[in-house]
Amino acid sequence: ELQNWIASLSPFFFSYTGITISIALSIFGAGSGIFMIGTSLNQATVHHPEIKSKNLISILFCEAIALYGVIMAIIIITQQPKDSLPEFVYKFAGAQGPQFYDRDILKQEVKNTNAGYGQGFGCAAVGFSNVVAAFTVGVLGSSLVVANANSASIFVKLFISEVFAEAIALIGLICGIVMATSVGYQ
Numbered sequence: 001e002l003q004n005w006i007a008s009l010s011p012f013f014f015s016y017t018g019i020t021i022s023i024a025l026s027i028f029g030a031g032s033g034i035f036m037i038g039t040s041l042n043q044a045t046v047h048h049p050e051i052k053s054k055n056l057i058s059i060l061f062c063e064a065i066a067l068y069g070v071i072m073a074i075i076i077i078t079q080q081p082k083d084s085l086p087e088f089v090y091k092f093a094g095a096q097g098p099q100f101y102d103r104d105i106l107k108q109e110v111k112n113t114n115a116g117y118g119q120g121f122g123c124a125a126v127g128f129s130n131v132v133a134a135f136t137v138g139v140l141g142s143s144l145v146v147a148n149a150n151s152a153s154i155f156v157k158l159f160i161s162e163v164f165a166e167a168i169a170l171i172g173l174i175c176g177i178v179m180a181t182s183v184g185y186q
Contacts, residue, residue, distance in 0.1 A: 010116070011112045011113045011115055011116025011117070011185070012080065012116060013116065013120075014116040014117055014119065014120030014121075015076060015080065015115075015116050015119040015120050015123075017120055018076065018119055018120030018121065018122065018123030018124050018127075019072075019073045019076050019077065019123050021123055021124045021127045022069045022072045022073050022076075022123035022124065022126045022127040022130075022176075023069045023070060023073050023127075024069075024127065025069065025127030025128060025130060025131040026065060026066050026067075026068060026069025026070070026126070026127055026130040026131070026134070027066050027069065028131060029062075029065060029066075029130050029131035029132070029133070029134030029135060030062045030063060030065045030066035030130075030134045031062075031066075032134060032135060032138055033058075033061075033062035033065070033134040033135060033137050033138030033141065034059050034062045034063070034138070035138070036138035036139060036141065036142045037055070037058045037059055037062065037137075037138055037141035037142055037145065038059065039142075040141075040142040040145040040146055041055055041056075041059075041145050044145045044146060044148075044149040047149065048149045051145065051148050051149055051152075054148065054155065055141070055144060055145045055148060057159070058137060058138075058140075058141030058144060058145075058162060059141070061137045061141070061162065061165075061166045062134055062137055062138065062141075064166070064169075065130050065133055065134045065137065065166070065169045066130075066134075068126060068130055068169050068170070068172075068173045069126060069127060069130050071173065072122070072123055072126040072173060072176050072177065072180070073123065075177060075180065075181070076119050076122075076123055076180055079119065079180070079181070079184065079185075080185075081185050108186045111183075111184075111185070111186050112185050112186060114183050115183040115184055115185045117183075118179055118180055118182060118183035119179075119180045119183065121179065122175075122176040122177070122178075122179030122180035123176060123180065125172060125175055125176045125179060126172050126173055126175075126176035128172070129168060129169055129171070129172020129173070129175075129176075130169045130172060130173075132168060133165055133166060133168035133169035133172065134169070136165040136168065137162055137165045137166055140158065140161055140162045140165055141162060143158065144158045144159065144162060
């Protein structure tokens with residue numbers, strides 16, 4: 001039953017679901033990271049107002065992570081054929097019924113299904129790597145604010161670790177782009 005239901009889905013279903021996952025998880029992760037950094041920054045600047053401007057870089061990192069999900073969604077949307085939405089709704093509604101395939105139609109269906117899976121899971125990989133990276137940047141940014149309030153000399157050392165946490169999202173974006181652009185619809 002589950003296999004028949006998955007087989008009845010259009011490949012565009014997986015592409016559009018991946019786009020939704022990419023944007024939603026990226027923005028959720030970035031918002032959580034900004035919240036973690038912002039609460040620590042507000043608390044620390046009460047006693048040390050001079051540290052506020054230097055620690056805003058962590059918030060910019062979280063905003064960049066949110067943009068990675070949007071960039072991935074734009075890349076996938078531009079790869080979709082112009083008539084993908086009607087087929088997406090038509091196949092998802094289950095109105096197609098049984099089909100008999102010849103070799104050419106079967107090759108086209110396999111290629112389109114492969115493209116849908118590749119784009120959908122490429123977007124999902126970007127979304128999950130972005131949410132992990134944003135949480136990491138948020139925790140490190142929060143620690144950076146507290147440590148910088150106590151000792152200004154530790155800022156550069158902790159900032160380097162925050163750059164590496166940001167690199168997790170960038171690596172996820174690169175992997176997602178490779179996964180999604182290596183396939184295409186017919």
